Amino acid sequence: MQFIARASRSFDRKTRVLVSKLRPTIESAIPWWIVTWLVLSAWKVSGALGEGPSGSDVAYTVLPYLLIALAPVVALRLAESAFTDRSTAWTPRTRLARIGRWRDVAVETAREHRLFGPVGFLASLTIGMLLNVVLRSGEFLLAVPAIGTAAPDWARALFLSMAFETMAMNFLYMVCFVMALRAVPAFPRMLVATWIVDLAFQLRTATIVGSHEALPPDVAIALTGVLQGNVQKVCISIFIWLPYLLLSKRVNLTYRHRLAR
Secondary structure (H helix, E strand, O other): OHHHHHHHHHHHHHHHHHHHHHHHHHHHHHHHHHHHHHHHHHHHHHHHHOOOOOHHHHHHHHHHHHHHHHHHHHHHHHHHHHOOOOOOOOOOOOOOOOOOOEEEOOHHHHHHOOOOOOOOHHHHHHHHHHHHHHHHHHHHHHHOOOOOOOOOHHHHHHHHHHHHHHHHHHHHHHHHHHHHHOOOOOHHHHHHHHHHHHHHHHHHHHHHHHHOOOOOHHHHHHHHHHHHHHHHHHHHHHHHHHHHHHHOHHHHHHHHOEEEO
16 A cells, blocks of 8 residues: 555656646747648648649638647637636536535645645646647548648538538647646536537538538548547547546546545
């Protein structure tokens, strides 16, 4: 038991140091993220535009990639402006997480407790949301071909749908990341809402796939595999992290300001 306790304390210390370095690391990585994404996007788009493309065709194809690159950066700036450190303005009035026996504590008491903060396993969730932005963007870049205005209707519909999905989810997961990092009380609800939106986007894209009869069978099969993979990843996240969000002593102290009785 002593070994487990020492290992737990060591893990908490290491993740606390890691989390403290996240924000400066992200700030220095933003220019590299934008430049790298734009270079890769330019390579991707160049093959779709052909020779002598019009300005509208270039804008139609390039703009989604640009918005995907900017979405997490804009979300980071807006979320940090909205969710200031030590702010209790975003505390939900109605308690939804009622599983377990808890006693409320003052905000300052919670902040001084050793369990407070996005460290330990909670740091894994926080960093995972950040990595999800990178992975989702990479999946879009690799799996979705760049489409111009001359493409068939089904191709343009799917391209815009999946581009908007990637942009929106990058934005939402980055907002969740900031909320988790700054111990905003509404974070658990925001993350659950983001999961629901993510699943809704997959359903919406699947509806678009099914509504276009001209969609080639091989494309439909490939897209179905991508959508199923996305749904599975979200469901696995819900299966792993929802019980943790409800029952974890650290989560309840950090975001709900309550301790186990």
